[in-house]
Amino acid sequence: MTRKLxxxxxxxxxxxxxxxxxxxxxxxxxERRYKAGVRLVQLGEFDRARTELQSVMQREGSYAxxxxxxxxxxxxxxxxxxxxxxxxxxxxxxxxxWLKKEEAYYLAASAAYEQGLYDEGLSYTQLIxxxxxxxxxxxxxxxxxxxxxxxxRLKALQKQYLQNKTLARTLVDLIQRTxxxxxxxxxxxxxxxxxxxxxxxxxxxxxxxxxxxxVSTGKPVSTVRTDKAKxxxxxxxxxxxxxxxxxxxxxxxxxxxxxxxxxxxxxxxAKAKLMTEGIVVNLFAYDVDNDTDQTxxxxxxASFAQNDLLxxxxxxxxxxxxxxxxxxxxIPLVNPIATTRELxxxxxxxxxxxxxxxxxxxxxxxxxxxxxxxRRAAVYFGAARKDSLMAxxxxxxxxxxGFQIIDFRRLSGKAMTMATMMKLSDDNKPGHVFLxxxxxxxxxxxxxxxxxxxxxxxxxxxxxxxxxxxxSLNTFTRRELYxxxxxxxxxxxxxxxxxxxxxLTRRNIIPSTFAAQGYDMLLFFARQLARGDIREKTLLRxxxxxxxxxxxFNYTRSNDNQVVPIIKFDGSRFVKIN
Numbered sequence: 001m002t003r004k005l006x007x008x009x010x011x012x013x014x015x016x017x018x019x020x021x022x023x024x025x026x027x028x029x030x031e032r033r034y035k036a037g038v039r040l041v042q043l044g045e046f047d048r049a050r051t052e053l054q055s056v057m058q059r060e061g062s063y064a065x066x067x068x069x070x071x072x073x074x075x076x077x078x079x080x081x082x083x084x085x086x087x088x089x090x091x092x093x094x095x096x097x098w099l100k101k102e103e104a105y106y107l108a109a110s111a112a113y114e115q116g117l118y119d120e121g122l123s124y125t126q127l128i129x130x131x132x133x134x135x136x137x138x139x140x141x142x143x144x145x146x147x148x149x150x151x152x153r154l155k156a157l158q159k160q161y162l163q164n165k166t167l168a169r170t171l172v173d174l175i176q177r178t179x180x181x182x183x184x185x186x187x188x189x190x191x192x193x194x195x196x197x198x199x200x201x202x203x204x205x206x207x208x209x210x211x212x213x214x215v216s217t218g219k220p221v222s223t224v225r226t227d228k229a230k231x232x233x234x235x236x237x238x239x240x241x242x243x244x245x246x247x248x249x250x251x252x253x254x255x256x257x258x259x260x261x262x263x264x265x266x267x268x269x270a271k272a273k274l275m276t277e278g279i280v281v282n283l284f285a286y287d288v289d290n291d292t293d294q295t296x297x298x299x300x301x302a303s304f305a306q307n308d309l310l311x312x313x314x315x316x317x318x319x320x321x322x323x324x325x326x327x328x329x330x331i332p333l334v335n336p337i338a339t340t341r342e343l344x345x346x347x348x349x350x351x352x353x354x355x356x357x358x359x360x361x362x363x364x365x366x367x368x369x370x371x372x373x374x375r376r377a378a379v380y381f382g383a384a385r386k387d388s389l390m391a392x393x394x395x396x397x398x399x400x401x402g403f404q405i406i407d408f409r410r411l412s413g414k415a416m417t418m419a420t421m422m423k424l425s426d427d428n429k430p431g432h433v434f435l436x437x438x439x440x441x442x443x444x445x446x447x448x449x450x451x452x453x454x455x456x457x458x459x460x461x462x463x464x465x466x467x468x469x470x471x472s473l474n475t476f477t478r479r480e481l482y483x484x485x486x487x488x489x490x491x492x493x494x495x496x497x498x499x500x501x502x503x504l505t506r507r508n509i510i511p512s513t514f515a516a517q518g519y520d521m522l523l524f525f526a527r528q529l530a531r532g533d534i535r536e537k538t539l540l541r542x543x544x545x546x547x548x549x550x551x552x553f554n555y556t557r558s559n560d561n562q563v564v565p566i567i568k569f570d571g572s573r574f575v576k577i578n
Contacts, residue, residue: 267518
């Protein structure tokens with residue numbers, strides 16, 4: 001009996017593992033097919049597109065409604081209007097709360113009008129409330145409704161859809177051209193007075209917009225919104241952070257998400273400063289933790305699309321969902337503390353506020369190339385995963401620039417241990433040594449280890465490898481030492497002093513680096529939006545004398561911040577040298 005029970009448990013576990021693996025593989029296949037389908041629509045290969053998209057439509061998941069929509073777009077482009085209408089009806093019935101349903105209404109109306117089904121088309125357009133779609137709706141109706149030559153039919157439709165001004169104008173114009181009946185002329189006068197219509201000869205209106213999927217990410221995106229924030233006079237900013245309000249305990253001094261509160265406090269200070277510049281910012285805080293259902297609830301709220309800028313979320317899965325939403329609605333998305341370049345890959349709307357690990361490696365390698373003519377390097381890293389990621393990125397960048405890596409390994413512990421592990425010889429000395437570590441004991445230990453090995457070349461290290469309050473001044477002066485410090489604040493700059501004074505006045509505590517990051521980030525992107533030049537890469541940068549607390553931003557080459565400060569101790573304080 002026991003053996004049977006054990007066998008049953010093993011069997012159940014094997015089935016569970018197989019099911020989980022199969023589900024993951026299935027999800028990847030769905031995403032691949034969806035992206036392929038959308039791409040084929042973009043390329044005009046509509047039959048192949050429908051084949052790919054149909055398999056996605058048959059499955060559950062977030063891609064399904066978009067697959068229905070693009071399947072209908074493919075049918076519409078081939079003038080298979082009946083198929084497009086059928087697909088859109090299924091989409092609307094199956095996903096009544098889909099966040100892009102008004103785009104579906106628009107396409108369904110256009111397909112119905114193409115078939116002369118004016119009543120059906122009008123039933124869809126009256127459901128469209130999005131002010132950005134209204135001009136397209138008006139153009140579409142100005143194209144199709146004048147095709148109705150039957151006066152009685154037009155009168156019946158106008159009586160049914162009393163709020164449709166285009167329909168009323170079309171009826172007035174048809175009466176003026178074709179009827180001398182007293183009742184018809186009286187109706188024309190009533191409509192003209194009610195809607196403020198001046199009868200005009202019918203001219204050919206601009207063609208209706210056929211939906212154009214502009215795809216850069218493999219996910220559906222909508223028409224680009226230009227200068228929206230600038231035109232309406234204020235900027236709505238959605239901040240998606242794990243505020244964890246339901247777990248807030250005022251008696252707790254140290255909170256695990258204190259950095260989040262600091263980021264937001266910095267943004268609130270930036271909002272006040274922007275107000276003095278005539279830039280009105282509305283901050284909307286969304287409590288988004290590492291929860292996809294919670295994230296979907298937020299982005300499916302109709303008001304969420306009114307944001308002009310999104311900041312966050314901080315976790316990968318919620319970020320993936322919000323990235324797709326931002327692309328679909330053409331809203332800039334800023335990742336405030338992430339250093340993973342994958343978050344902006346093929347995402348023209350997404351920006352990294354902090355330079356990625358890759359960008360830090362690129363800028364540091366360029367600095368090292370100017371530092372010495374010796375093209376040999378030793379690269380070491382600490383125990384944390386981010387340490388090894390930085391080291392591998394730096395190694396790859398050095399190799400691409402013609403450096404020879406003579407030693408590459410993880411080093412930690414005491415100086416003697418490090419010195420023993422190093423593979424350096426007297427006849428093969430490095431031109432510089434690089435250390436990536438988030439342990440502030442590793443920096444001083446490596447300095448001692450290098451001295452034991454009689455290696456006197458410059459050391460370039462990441463900022464957290466040293467403790468600037470505990471280490472003696474001699475630590476920073478006994479060797480040529482440079483630090484890669486994206487979080488560096490020059491406290492003697494006027495902008496930094498002003499920020500600290502204002503923050504102390506407002507919060508009665510010294511601001512953290514996160515507070516400065518939140519302040520700079522909102523200040524920069526809100527100013528860009530207020531100017532309306534968020535797309536102009538040549539303008540997406542700051543200058544040395546700008547009033548930012550940290551070292552600023554540069555997005556002229558990509559959406560990865562290219563500002564990577566390298567600092568050196570000058571005998572009294574750290575100064576930025578690159």
